[in-house]
Amino acid sequence: MSTLPSMFERMDDDAILGNFLGLPENENVPDIIIASIPYELTTSYGQGTEKGPAACIEASTQVELYDDLLKEDLPAGANLRTVEPWDGLGNSLSEQLESIKKYAKVQYSTNAFPIFLGGEHGILPPIIEAIESPVTIVQIDAHADLRDELDGEPFSHACAAARALDAGAIQLYQIGIRAYSKEELEKINSDNRIKTWFSRDIMSPCAGEKYWNEWISEITKISGPIHLTIDIDGLDGLLVPSTGTPVPGGLSYWHAIETIEKLIMNCNVISADVNEIVPQKDSKLTEFTAAMLVTKIIATKINSMK
Ligand SMILES: [Mn+2]
Numbered sequence: 152m153s154t155l156p157s158m159f160e161r162m163d164d165d166a167i168l169g170n171f172l173g174l175p176e177n178e179n180v181p182d183i184i185i186a187s188i189p190y191e192l193t194t195s196y197g198q199g200t201e202k203g204p205a206a207c208i209e210a211s212t213q214v215e216l217y218d219d220l221l222k223e224d225l226p227a228g229a230n231l232r233t234v235e236p237w238d239g240l241g242n243s244l245s246e247q248l249e250s251i252k253k254y255a256k257v258q259y260s261t262n263a264f265p266i267f268l269g270g271e272h273g274i275l276p277p278i279i280e281a282i283e284s285p286v287t288i289v290q291i292d293a294h295a296d297l298r299d300e301l302d303g304e305p306f307s308h309a310c311a312a313a314r315a316l317d318a319g320a321i322q323l324y325q326i327g328i329r330a331y332s333k334e335e336l337e338k339i340n341s342d343n344r345i346k347t348w349f350s351r352d353i354m355s356p357c358a359g360e361k362y363w364n365e366w367i368s369e370i371t372k373i374s375g376p377i378h379l380t381i382d383i384d385g386l387d388g389l390l391v392p393s394t395g396t397p398v399p400g401g402l403s404y405w406h407a408i409e410t411i412e413k414l415i416m417n418c419n420v421i422s423a424d425v426n427e428i429v430p431q432k433d434s435k436l437t438e439f440t441a442a443m444l445v446t447k448i449i450a451t452k453i454n455s456m457k
Contacts, residue, residue, distance in 0.1 A: 171233045172446065173212035174226055181263040182229040182456065183449055187236035188251055188424075190270040192244060200395055203428030203438065204236060204268035210435050211442035218450035220412055225446070229453045234258070237270075244306055248277045255281035259422070264452050266445055269426030271395065272296060272382050273306055276314035278424060279378065286376045286421070287322040288315055289414055291385035291407055293398040295331040295347065297338045308395070308427070311380075316344060320378075324370055326353065326410065327385030327402045350385075350401055363406070370410070371417040379414060379423040379448070381407065383441050390440050393431035404440070408447055415451040423448050 170176050171185040187204030216224040225231075237254040241247035255278045258265040267278060272292070279286060290296070290312060301307035306314060312323055322344050329350040331339075339347045346369065352362040386407055388397035414420055425445050431437040 169208060169233060171208050171211050171231060171449075172214060172216065172225060174216075174231060176232055177230065179230050181232035181261065183231050183452060184258050184261060184263045184265045185231065185233040185268065185445070186254070186258045186265055187268045188254065188270040188274045189236055189239060190247065190251060190274050192247065192271065192273065199393070199429040200269065200271050200427055201239075202430050203426075203441070204270060206430035206435070206438040207268050207425070207428050207441045207445065208233065210438040211446065213439065214442050214446045218447070218454075221450045221454045225450055225453070227450070227453050229449075229456070231449065232263070244304075248273075248306060252277035252281045256283075265422045266448055267422070267424035267426075268428065268441075268445065269424055270428075272308040272311040272380070272426050274424060274426060275311040275380050276306070276318045278422070279315045279318040279320050282319075282376070282378065282421070284376065285319065285321045286378050287324070287373050288312070288320045288378050288380055289370055289373070289410070290323060290325045290380045290382070291327050291402065291410060292325060292380075292382040293327055293330050293350070293384040293396070293401055294382070295325065295328050295335040295339065296382075297335040297345070298332065299334070313338075315380075316342075320344075321375075322346070322373070324348075324373070326350075326366055326406075329400050330396075330398050353402065353406065354400065367409070367413050370414050373414075373418050376419050376421045377414065379411070379420055381423070381425045381444055382427045383425060383437070383444070384427055386440065391437045393429045393437040395427045395429060404443075407444055411444065411447050412451050415448070415455050420452070420455075
């Protein structure tokens with residue numbers, strides 16, 4: 152394990168650019184796959200999510216390889232592979248979603264742990280369809296994403312969680328939620344598949360700890376396969392200023408990290424996605440934050456396989 156590349160042994164020539172964390176890759180069967188889905192069709196406010204995955208991979212080459220839970224440098228004996236991105240083909244929205252589903256199916260068929268980089272949150276329903284068995288979703292997000300439609304479009308990113316439930320997800324746990332409609336709140340209150348922890352409660356100076364402990368306790372009790380979906384706007388807008396729709400009042404970085412660690416170490420998390428990444432013009436904080444979340448998912452998954 153100690154013979155693996157350290158931060159300073161990463162290859163820096165052009166050939167390696169494009170591998171997550173900048174690590175050399177080989178032809179062995181991968182344990183973890185990084186799969187980019189540069190999909191952008193329905194983003195209602197920000198622009199640029201189709202360039203997010205590439206920016207995240209580039210930023211990842213600056214992330215430290217040492218993980219504080221794993222207590223080793225990545226890849227820590229595991230085999231990572233950054234695969235060819237989704238090709239974006241499809242002449243209509245339904246063709247594109249079908250093609251994302253096919254792309255996701257290929258990744259699941261390898262038996263590796265896939266991490267999808269988005270792209271809009273609209274990638275979630277076809278990912279869930281590709282799983283083809285009952286799955287629970289754990290979602291970090293500012294938005295409930297439970298609308299029936301947005302501007303007449305039922306597959307808008309604003310409807311991602313609703314469509315994922317339609318696609319066969321059996322339960323939905325959400326945290327960080329702070330931007331939602333009356334219709335969505337009514338759905339949260341009436342649909343017993345949905346459990347929502349609002350950012351206002353979690354971040355409350357007085358009662359936050361109670362809600363946070365309840366969240367950790369509930370998600371670590373989930374049985375059966377889980378897909379973790381992280382819309383980076385679930386984090387406070389200060390951490391991800393150039394995501395599609397940055398929102399103030401969000402989760403701290405450590406809320407996201409501890410959710411990842413507790414969930415993956417205690418439950419059967421089969422895949423994850425980190426989405427709504429938009430390259431930031433004035434600094435690279437947004438894509439770097441996303442890259443650190445992806446790195447934590449990788450490190451925790453490797454730790455859970457030990
Ligand atoms: Mn979302």
